[in-house]
Amino acid sequence: MKILLTGKNGQVGFELQRALAPLGEVVAVDMEDCDLGNPEAIRALVRSVKPQIIVNPAAYTAVDKAEADQATAYAVNATAPGIFGEEAAKLQALVVHYSTDYVFDGTKPEPYTEDDEPNPQSVYGKSKRLGEEALQASGADHLIFRTSWVFGAHGGNFAKTMLKLAGERESLNVVADQWGAPTSAPLIADVTAQILAQYKKRQEREGFPFGIYNLVAAGETNWCEYAKAVIASANAAGKVLKLGPDDIHPITTAEYPVPASRPANSRLNTSKLKSRFGINLPDWQEGLEHVLRRIL
């Protein structure tokens, strides 16, 4: 089994290098090996590697920057997944791709299911939605995992931003009216590997439940409570910071103006993933403790 992995130095890509290794030969690439903004470079890469599986966690993930840098965001997030799909279809290869809670507008009162209609409100969200559609239209067998609020030891994320700011400031204001599930990169990588192990063992391709799946940790929180949890854990681990959890104050989205609009409800219902693949998803706090132990 030959696997082509993109974004090997990203949060999820880094963990996938470890998690996919037992499944077969992993050819891992980064931007220097192949710029995903260049469709011909993608085609050349896939044609030379000839993988049975393409795993594509690479993406343009700078949500606010994307509002001003639309062309790059659309090239990487919207066009590239379709090119991977076209090339995979020719090889009868599977494409595993990742998407986001930001494809939704966040107005639904309950957690979003895979059947809910996307309505992205940011350039990042729109580009990721177009990428889902391009892969779906490519004719390739595919799995799309929608996740949220990703954090890992390797790469940048909100938890690391909070630790950095807590070393510099005596108080912080963080939005408390956006709800979701922080999801660890190791969890995403491990679930991907478990599902690919099932794919490898499958008897007939017709029976495999390809398609789109929500993949997030169990539980829910808001950014402010999440920030408090990060700082409480850091304190418990003996890390010296300028502020404690009580110095993190809840604010509204309107009080924190940023270029890109974020959904108020980012919660994703994971029943489909659990029932189709028999997978258990731990609480977000479990992943946080594990990752913080590695960061601190």
Ligand SMILES: NC(=O)C1=CN([C@@H]2O[C@H](COP(=O)(O)OP(=O)(O)OC[C@H]3O[C@@H](n4cnc5c(N)ncnc54)[C@H](OP(=O)(O)O)[C@@H]3O)[C@@H](O)[C@H]2O)C=CC1
């Ligand atoms: N981060 C999050 O909170 C969330 C992420 N997701 C999705 O999950 C997936 C994984 O995200 P995550 O691991 O956090 O992302 P990261 O931003 O950590 O990593 C993305 C990787 O993509 C690479 N990349 C960016 N542009 C290009 C390009 N033009 N050519 C080649 N490689 C490129 C980056 O390379 P370099 O480092 O050199 O820039 C980086 O290694 C993505 O699809 C993302 O949309 C979904 C929900 C939440």
Ligand SMILES: Cc1cn([C@H]2C[C@H](O)[C@@H](COP(=O)(O)OP(=O)(O)O[C@H]3O[C@@H](C)C(=O)[C@@H](O)[C@H]3O)O2)c(=O)[nH]c1=O
């Ligand atoms: C740094 C900071 C952020 N915030 C707010 C801004 C925003 O509403 C929220 C999260 O901030 P960030 O900009 O770090 O998060 P953001 O980049 O929006 O994170 C998103 O990334 C993309 C890639 C995804 O796919 C999403 O699932 C989600 O993880 O916290 C504060 O309120 N105070 C602060 O000091």
Ligand SMILES: [Mg+2]
């Ligand atoms: Mg960000």
